[in-house]
Amino acid sequence: MSSPKVIRWGILATGVIAVTFTKDLLVDPTTRGVTSIKHTVVAAASSSSVSRAESFLRRVGAPASARAYDSYQDLIADPDVDIIYIATPHSHHYQNAMHCLEAGKNVLCEKPFTVNAEQARLLVNMAKEKGCFLMEALWTRYFPLAAYVREILSSGRLGTLVRVMTDCNIATNPEKSFKDGKHRMVNSELAGGALLDLGVYSLTWPFLALYDTQPRETRKPPKVLAAMTKYPPTFCADETTTMVLTFPRNESAGGDAHAIATTSIRLETSPASDPNPPASVRIQGTLGEIQLFPCAHNPTHSKLVLWDGTVEEKPWPQPGPGKGSGWFNGFGDSINAEGEGQGMFWEADEAGFALCEGRKEGKYLGLEETVLIMEVMDETRRQGELRYPEKIETTKFPVQL
Ligand SMILES: NC(=O)c1ccc[n+]([C@@H]2O[C@H](COP(=O)([O-])OP(=O)(O)OC[C@H]3O[C@@H](n4cnc5c(N)ncnc54)[C@H](OP(=O)(O)O)[C@@H]3O)[C@@H](O)[C@H]2O)c1
Known part of the structure; x- marks a missing residue:
């Protein structure tokens, strides 16, 4: 060897x-x-x-x-x-x-x-x-959990994919945790806010399920409808952001598919005291769904639930x-x-x-898709009217930060 x-x-x-x-x-x-x-x-x-x-x-x-x-x-x-x-x-x-x-x-x-x-x-x-x-x-x-999800999606066990729901948060009291406003979560000089930091994970699963599963030559970018609430002390970073995405798809492949991707620095998917926390990711098809727990960025548990009564749970240590x-x-x-x-x-x-x-x-996650996900976040910020200081939005190089 x-x-x-x-x-x-x-x-x-x-x-x-x-x-x-x-x-x-x-x-x-x-x-x-x-x-x-x-x-x-x-x-x-x-x-x-x-x-x-x-x-x-x-x-x-x-x-x-x-x-x-x-x-x-x-x-x-x-x-x-x-x-x-x-x-x-x-x-x-x-x-x-x-x-x-x-x-x-x-x-x-x-x-x-x-x-x-x-x-x-x-x-x-x-x-x-x-x-x-x-x-x-x-x-x-x-x-390996993501590889397993890709396998389930390509196996057809979920039927035609119709919808993905994802949520990614850090559940904090930002006024307390980031009191001086310098932390990258709330600091506009560091491109702060939920969307770029956490929303990128909420977008991960819709793209993996509804974009990567389509033929490269014909797949198209999703349409985006966004809602954004700014962090009140500064209004220069987003606190809670919601994106509704429509992934265009041929009628023969099931027609347009939807995703709801949410993110917040203040909320949690469910409170820590919840004995039965909900999935932070649900990928739903006509024959069942796959759910991921506890969080969209670092899931450690999957549950496949099919309409025929099948339930397959797996830990991913x-x-x-x-x-x-x-x-x-x-x-x-x-x-x-x-x-x-x-x-x-x-x-x-x-x-x-x-x-x-x-x-x-x-x-x-190829570079074309990385750029496309940045485009979705650009459009979300455009709708939410969130722009960062020019020195970090600029494409000029080199710039001393
Ligand atoms: N994949 C993940 O799970 C994950 C988790 C957390 C964060 N992240 C990403 O990783 C990046 C860093 O996050 P982090 O939590 O490691 O941040 P952090 O603890 O604040 O560390 C950032 C480091 O960058 C350097 N730096 C250079 N210029 C800086 C400036 N103006 N302000 C602050 N730091 C500066 C500093 O290192 P030196 O002093 O040594 O130069 C600093 O220690 C972010 O883009 C974040 O989204 C990823």
Whole structure:
């Protein structure tokens, strides 16, 4: 058996998600049955200080040889880096990713990909020009659970797909949690609000079910009808947003299909005290539906319910080093069981496979679809009259943020 190809990562930014992702990245891939690649971290950069980059590398358990930089440019210039993971706030993705691509570096960029669709298009063009791999880190698309949902949809067990309902929230009291207004959830300078941060997950499942299942040559963008309520202290970020989408489809394929995608920074899909919480995702067809729990961005449980009485429930635990390893991961303050990963390694594996195969985009969320989803969010913001400061909406490059 040939030895696994080592993918050499550079980590750009050292915030909350960078820690979670990089810890997952460094889990031995054989714990999830992956033997053809291995990941390593050769460098990390912080825009604030070298000591922050150093403590990040220690915290995630990076190899002692990993280099710490106090500038993103130094990381981008590092010849040993095969691919850069961008984990800055979304306001910064366009500028950061453009710097990487211009220098010929492959990029995995956190979600949402950019602030608007035009920025996304320009990144795609630059990636093509430079022959680089580029992928939105929409981790949920690469879960085994997502593969299972795709299988159920293509099996025809749900009949003709008619409707998708999705909800993604963070259930907080924003005036309390984000009192100073600086957090990226409410800060317009960081493209704050529910839509870009969470709504991108609410859009994930309608696209997976109602767009990806149509023939590439004939599928068309959905029509969008949006309602948006702004966050009252500033009115510069959206607090609660609802999108009604119509996916055009031939009469022979069942006619137009609908989706309702909702998102809020204040609400929850149901209160934590609810003994029987509802699904956050429901994909409905003429013969039954598939439901996902508990949340649209990180579902861990599926339930297939058919009109003929069939009910199939499945847990989807994340693999990792396992019990007794003394290793923990999670997001922010929420820590998973000992040895259980967060599920961010699946997207990293996909990027690694693509580099080995010479593919330039992700398999389950291509760049055309990433741009289209940004267009849907542009249209939603247009209807909701939400525009961010020009310096982060701009397509000018370079701009110092
Ligand atoms: N996939 C997921 O599950 C998931 C979860 C959460 C967030 N995200 C996405 O990941 C991105 C980062 O989110 P996060 O929660 O990690 O944010 P965060 O904790 O605030 O970290 C962002 C990092 O970006 C760097 N940065 C550079 N310029 C900045 C600026 N002007 N303001 C703030 N930070 C700046 C900082 O790192 P340095 O000081 O080291 O440069 C900072 O630590 C967002 O786009 C978000 O949507 C994804």
